[in-house]
Amino acid sequence: MEAAEAGCPARKWSLVKTMYATTARRAVVDLLKGERRYLTASTIFALLKRDNPKLALSTVYRTLETLTELGSVSSRTEPSGEASFVYCNDEHHHHAICTVCGHVDEVDCAAMEQFRAALLANQSFTLDEHSVEFYGRCTRCR
Amino acid sequence: MEAAEAGCPARKWSLVKTMYATTARRAVVDLLKGERRYLTASTIFALLKRDNPKLALSTVYRTLETLTELGSVSSRTEPSGEASFVYCNDEHHHHAICTVCGHVDEVDCAAMEQFRAALLANQSFTLDEHSVEFYGRCTRCR
DNA sequence: CCAAAATATGCTAGTCAATTGCAAATACCT
DNA sequence: AGGTATTTGCAATTGACTAGCATATTTTGG
Structure with a gap:
């Protein structure tokens, strides 16, 4: 059985080759930095969609995955089973x-x-x- | 935001009208009592299917939901996102x-x-x- | 500043855990 | 046993999340 760890993991820069600072990523990070509470992917998507109509939900998921690997974001599971994300230092x-x-x-x-x-x-x-x-x-x- | 509680909740008998002691429920409880480790619904289903070929996965899900409400079972979320269940006293x-x-x-x-x-x-x-x-x-x- | 290379995005279609509706089956009560 | 309440099995669905791939964006090197 695997040992899970819900605290933010140490940052894993070594796994990352290059990470482009795209508008989608900036938008997700800025939103999470401002909110400082757990948000689901679909909530983040809905909030960002207003200012960025052609944003795709899959991009939000991929961005959150990347940010979690980097250690800039921590995730947890809501009682409903949905994943949610928060910015962390x-x-x-x-x-x-x-x-x-x-x-x-x-x-x-x-x-x-x-x-x-x-x-x-x-x-x-x-x-x-x-x-x-x-x-x-x-x-x-x- | 809702306050989650991962420890076993207090038993909520008041919410339950009548609960039939069916073979499916007995099988699930007996299995979990014997294992004493977290099992997913599909694992439980696979294990019970051998002795009870016409058991349905949805029955396992419904049984686990009922047992969780009663407080006989505690659930958690695996890193994969799947829910798993353990018997508790x-x-x-x-x-x-x-x-x-x-x-x-x-x-x-x-x-x-x-x-x-x-x-x-x-x-x-x-x-x-x-x-x-x-x-x-x-x-x-x- | 421009074009090539590297990387990310949007879209669509898919996967898979979990839920639901309903008729048939089972458990309980007298 | 007979009647009623509850549960089950099955099949169809939902909903979160992922994958494939052509297009678009970001970076880098000239």
Whole structure:
């Protein structure tokens, strides 16, 4: 069984030959940078279609795949099963998602260390990786 | 935005009128009880089809949906996007998944409390819910 | 600045997991 | 057993996502 990792992966520049800065890619990145919350491919497509009528949904999917490989975007799966995407900066972190406004903050992993220790002590389970998402209320919405 | 919860939800008996103990349902529950690891609907279908040739895949899907509502089954999403299911007992917990054998242990939430406190202290984020999966090596595989 | 090479896009058609409608079959209750 | 509520199997569909390929765009080298 494969070990999944929901935090942003380290950037994998080595896999990328050349990446053209196309208008479609710029549009997707700009939108995600501005929103800072998880959006599905079809939502992104609908939002960008207004200013770029000939944009194709498949281009959005391909762009999101590329950006995810680069580490500029992190994806998750909605309860419905749909994939959604958010812009992210750091190498590795987890997300704190506001249940009111949907705003996504990045959470550093430091606090996970003590949790790992507690888990090993209680259950003798060796923790290799973790996939974590937090739901709560951000500073503004509280 | 909706708050998802990947741990087993509290059982919702109130929503259920009557539930017939059919052979299909017994077969699915027995299989999942015996396996104790995440299986996809199509895998479950393939395994049960041998002893029950006229079983339909849609029945497996409907059964898994019912069992999930009852709280007897917990679901997650594989990296591929497919949904997978595991039998579970307790009201609320999280899963420690062995990366070697795939065995799923239930982790109680006690350790989350101190983590919640640390998160609030560091980032002033009010943690309401959490969705956690751990990957590591279980007692036997270590 | 222009043309060739490299890469990306749009479109269409496809794939595959998952859902739905409905008649037939099964489980429960008395 | 007989009647009713629920479930099943089957077939048709949905909906997210991917792939093939000709065209268009971006970069690079002259």
